[in-house]
Amino acid sequence: MAEGNVAADQLRLFIERIERLEEEKKGIADDVRDVYAEAKANGYDPKIMRMIVRLRKMETHTRQEQDAVLETYRNALGLA
Incomplete structure (x- = not known):
């Protein structure tokens, strides 16, 4: 027993740790x-800033591949 x-007790401690971390995350x-x-x-566009943060998280080669595909699609649709 x-x-x-x-x-x-161990389960309770895990749950309590998770709860604390969730609160910190919030x-x-x-x-x-x-x-x-x-x-x-201050005049900045948060939507664009979020995009920049997302781009900075990407690896360089992934971002370059994505940019190339986007440019191809833009050209195909006459948006260049």
């Missing part, structure tokens, strides 16, 4: 949202 208590998301709002108030 003691083994069951240990497993239950706090960070709120902070990010505040930064975008501040940037918008």
Whole structure:
């Protein structure tokens, strides 16, 4: 029976850790949202900023491939 208590305690600790991390994640998301709002108030476009953040996360070769395909599609549609 003691083994069951240990497993239950361990599970409870895991759950509590996850809950704390989820709360921290929410706090960070709120902070990010505040930064975008501040940037918008200073005349920057948050939508474009999000795109730039996404692009910066990509590996260079992936971004270059995506740019090439986009350019091909633009040319095909006369949007170049």
